[in-house]
Amino acid sequence: MKLLVIGTGMIGGAVARAARHVVTIDAIVGIDHHPAHARTALQLGLVDQMVDEVPTDASIIVIATPNEHIPGWIQRLQRHQGVVVDVGSVKGFIVDTVRAQLGRLPANYVPCHPLAGSEKHGPEHAPADLFRNRLLILTPAAETSAAAVLVARQFWSDLGAQLHVMNVVDHDITLAATSHLPHLLAFAFMRAIADEELRFSGGGFADFTRIAASNPELWWKIFRFNQAPLLRALAAFNEEVLALKEALEAGDDARGIALLDEAANRRRQL
Amino acid sequence: MKLLVIGTGMIGGAVARAARHVVTIDAIVGIDHHPAHARTALQLGLVDQMVDEVPTDASIIVIATPNEHIPGWIQRLQRHQGVVVDVGSVKGFIVDTVRAQLGRLPANYVPCHPLAGSEKHGPEHAPADLFRNRLLILTPAAETSAAAVLVARQFWSDLGAQLHVMNVVDHDITLAATSHLPHLLAFAFMRAIADEELRFSGGGFADFTRIAASNPELWWKIFRFNQAPLLRALAAFNEEVLALKEALEAGDDARGIALLDEAANRRRQL
Numbered sequence: 001m002k003l004l005v006i007g008t009g010m011i012g013g014a015v016a017r018a019a020r021h022v023v024t025i026d027a028i029v030g031i032d033h034h035p036a037h038a039r040t041a042l043q044l045g046l047v048d049q050m051v052d053e054v055p056t057d058a059s060i061i062v063i064a065t066p067n068e069h070i071p072g073w074i075q076r077l078q079r080h081q082g083v084v085v086d087v088g089s090v091k092g093f094i095v096d097t098v099r100a101q102l103g104r105l106p107a108n109y110v111p112c113h114p115l116a117g118s119e120k121h122g123p124e125h126a127p128a129d130l131f132r133n134r135l136l137i138l139t140p141a142a143e144t145s146a147a148a149v150l151v152a153r154q155f156w157s158d159l160g161a162q163l164h165v166m167n168v169v170d171h172d173i174t175l176a177a178t179s180h181l182p183h184l185l186a187f188a189f190m191r192a193i194a195d196e197e198l199r200f201s202g203g204g205f206a207d208f209t210r211i212a213a214s215n216p217e218l219w220w221k222i223f224r225f226n227q228a229p230l231l232r233a234l235a236a237f238n239e240e241v242l243a244l245k246e247a248l249e250a251g252d253d254a255r256g257i258a259l260l261d262e263a264a265n266r267r268r269q270l
Numbered sequence: 271m272k273l274l275v276i277g278t279g280m281i282g283g284a285v286a287r288a289a290r291h292v293v294t295i296d297a298i299v300g301i302d303h304h305p306a307h308a309r310t311a312l313q314l315g316l317v318d319q320m321v322d323e324v325p326t327d328a329s330i331i332v333i334a335t336p337n338e339h340i341p342g343w344i345q346r347l348q349r350h351q352g353v354v355v356d357v358g359s360v361k362g363f364i365v366d367t368v369r370a371q372l373g374r375l376p377a378n379y380v381p382c383h384p385l386a387g388s389e390k391h392g393p394e395h396a397p398a399d400l401f402r403n404r405l406l407i408l409t410p411a412a413e414t415s416a417a418a419v420l421v422a423r424q425f426w427s428d429l430g431a432q433l434h435v436m437n438v439v440d441h442d443i444t445l446a447a448t449s450h451l452p453h454l455l456a457f458a459f460m461r462a463i464a465d466e467e468l469r470f471s472g473g474g475f476a477d478f479t480r481i482a483a484s485n486p487e488l489w490w491k492i493f494r495f496n497q498a499p500l501l502r503a504l505a506a507f508n509e510e511v512l513a514l515k516e517a518l519e520a521g522d523d524a525r526g527i528a529l530l531d532e533a534a535n536r537r538r539q540l
Contacts (some may be wrong), residue, residue, distance in 0.1 A: 115472040135470065164469075179462060179468045182478040185455060186450065190533035192503070193447060198539055200405065200448045201435075202385040202393040204484075207477040208452040212537040214474075216530035220523065227518055233462070240458040245504065248497055253490065260486035263460035267482040269468055 002027040004082070006056035006073055008041035008050075009034075010118055011087050012064030013126025015159070016046040022158040029055060041123040059083045060155050066218055067225055071097035078106035083151040085112045089175065091139045091168045095227035107145040110152035113137045113171065114161060115179075121215060132160035139168045176229035181237060183219050184230065185213035272297040274328035274352070276343055278311035278320075279304075280388055281357050282334030283396030285429070286316040292428040299325060311393040330425055337495055338489055341367035348376035353421040355382045359445065361409045361438045363495035377415040380422035383407045383441065385449075391485055402430035406481045409438045427506060446499035451507060453489050454500065456482035 003019050005012045008030040015148060019025050030047035031054070032038040038050045054061070054077065063073045063086040070088045075098060077084045084106070088094050091111050098105055105111075116134040136156045140149050153163055166174075190212040201209075223230055240259075247256040273289050275282045289295050299318035301324070302308040308320045324331070324347065333343045333356040340358045346366060347354045354376070358364050358501040361381050368375055375381075386404040388395060406426045410419050423433055436444075460482040471479075493500055510529075517526040 115470060117472060117474065134472070137470075172437065174467055174470050178467050178475050179472060181462075182459065182475060184514060185511070186478060186537075187457065187530045187533040188514055189452065189455065189507060190537050191510040191513075191529065192451075192507040193536065195536065196537070197444055197448050200385060200407075200444050201540065202387060202404070202449060204387065204481040205448050205452060206540060208456060209481050209537050209540075210477050211474040212533050214534065216534045217527050220526045220530050223514075223518055223526070224521070224523065231515065231518065234511070237459060237462040238511075239454070239503070240461040241508075243461075244458055244493075245501065246455060248493055248501065251494070253494065256485050256490045256493070259461065260457045260490050263457040263482050264484065264486050266463065266465065266468070267456075267460045267479050269465070270471065270476060270479075 001025050001059040002029065002055060002057055004029050004031065004055060004061045005047065006031045006061065006063045007065035007069075008032045008047060008123050009038050009064065010121045010125045011114070011130070012062065012121065013041055013046050013123030013143075014116075014128075014130035015043065015062050015064060015087070017126050017128055018131055018159040022155075024158070025060075029058070037123055040107055040255075044126075046123055046124060046126060054080065056081070060085070060151065062087065067093065068221055070094050071101070074098050074106060074109050075101055078102065078108070079106060081147045082108065083155075084109045085152045085155065087112060087114055089113055089179070090172060090225040092172045094167050095139075095141065105141050105143040107143055108148050110144055110148050111139040111141070111168065112152060112156065113139070113154070113175070114224075129160065131156065134161055136161035136162060136163055137171055138165050139171050140165065141168070160177065172226050173229045173232075176226055177233040178232045180222055180226055181233040183211050183214060184223060184234065185237070186210075187216075187219070271295050271329040272299065272325060272327055274299050274301065274325060274331045275317065276301045276333045277333065277335035277339075278302045278307050278317060278393050280387075280391045280393065280395045281384070281400070282332065282396075283311055283314075283316050283393030284386075284400035285332050285334060285357070286311065287396050287398055288401055288429040292425075294428070295330075299328070307393055314393060314396075316393055316396060324350065324478060326351070326526055330355070330421065332357065336491065337363065338491055340364050341371070344368050344379050345371055348372065348378070350378060352378065352404055353418045353425075354379045354491075355422050355425065357382060357384055359449070360495040362440060364444045365411065365438055372375055372457065375411050375413040377413055378418050380414055380418050381411070381438065382422060382426065383409070383445070384426070393399060398442040401426065406431035406433055407441055408433060408435045409441050410435065411438070442496050443499045443502075446496055447503040447506075450492055450500045451503040452498055453481050454479075454493060454504065455507070457486075457489070476484065
């Protein structure tokens with residue numbers, strides 16, 4: 001089987017690197033319009049070959065570009081014989097954009113989202129085992145071919161991922177809360193810190209703010225593509241901040257400790 | 271020199287453990303009213319001996335209890351011949367409480383705060399090198415003896431800390447922004463997450479929320495003891511969240527990316 005990876009950045013590079021160990025995959029080719037990424041992916045041996053055109057004999061095609069380029073690729077690949085998956089972190093935007101163009105989703109496209117990432121980018125930062133034991137969410141639609149879903153499941157399982165199927169709307173609501181909102185809060189937090197305060201940061205600060213070093217343009221677009229669920233998650237968060245603020249202002253220690261206690265217990269479940 | 275550590279929990283235990291390697295310290299004794307902590311600190315060899323009464327010949331006394339017990343110990347030790355330091359994370363509360371009782375700070379007390387911690391507690395979690403290359407803030411007052419400050423500086427330097435002197439008010443404002451606020455936000459965030467959403471958390475989530483596993487009672491008291499600076503830091507943070515929300519709602523991508531960009535640049539300075 002031939003694997004095509006479109007976009008050989010950090011995530012696409014990690015897909016290629018992990019696919020090396022899948023016995024049924026005997027060729028890995030890449031497409032990347034970013035010359036430095038293409039060169040590095042080839043030099044590191046992540047791919048066997050970089051190509052300009054989509055090979056007709058690819059069995060699995062992974063679209064690992066930024067979210068905004070994914071719908072265009074899905075359209076372009078709608079009649080390809082291979083199974084098309086993506087790694088887009090917002091599924092509603094992708095699915096809605098394709099449906100607006102084509103009137104339907106291509107049967108060969110299986111919407112996917114691996115919950116794995118890094119604040120770093122580029123194929124030189126592609127981890128060897130990015131998907132091992134990490135959750136991969138599939139959000140197949142009514143139009144999606146069952147056979148394509150099976151191939152996609154096998155592919156991600158071979159890369160070590162744990163699979164979870166959910167619908168697009170639930171995916172976007174959940175990820176707004178667990179991923180997009182913490183990024184927004186970490187960015188906002190870093191803006192509220194003065195440069196001269198940076199040296200007074202301990203280990204807690206470093207961990208809390210690590211995701212604020214993420215790619216600003218990429219994340220702004222994620223916020224925009226998943227704006228309504230994100231703003232609802234933000235409103236829910238603001239309610240909790242307000243509850244803590246009110247307990248503080250009321251000097252209500254019993255209530256304050258109870259609020260923190262519930263939070264700590266939930267975190268300790270992780 | 272004899273070192274007395276009052277409170278042999280995670281931080282006091284780490285003080286004792288690090289002090290083992292200081293050649294001028296030849297005896298380490300502990301006081302802890304928490305029987306399990308006292309037993310563990312002794313069993314692990316962090317201290318040579320647990321005692322009930324403050325030894326009159328201690329040269330350095332480290333108060334490593336929760337913040338609320340620190341003022342009482344400073345008062346009790348006001349005529350002790352040794353130099354008294356603490357590890358309290360809120361300095362205004364401690365200094366103000368002692369001054370309200372005694373009318374002044376004892377000359378032998380040097381207010382200190384090592385920027386080092388962990389969400390874990392107990393002497394069994396005392397790291398071997400908690401203070402190495404970490405910042406230690408001293409906030410000496412007008413009443414503090416210069417000789418006592420010299421002894422305190424030498425002691426923390428011997429433990430590997432980097433020293434920084436600032437006044438009490440600046441300390442509390444700075445720590446409200448860099449430490450107390452992120453804890454409050456992490457606790458609030460965990461409250462806004464549903465139990466069933468926990469499994470959809472990636473590495474970013476884990477880091478962002480790690481501090482929400484901290485001790486609820488201890489942190490609630492820190493919030494209360496440093497309430498005014500904390501609420502001002504929260505207001506500054508809310509302004510930044512609002513700016514991002516307004517850019518989102520206005521669809522102002524240039525502004526949104528510029529806001530995130532500044533945040534990411536500041537984080538990358540760390």
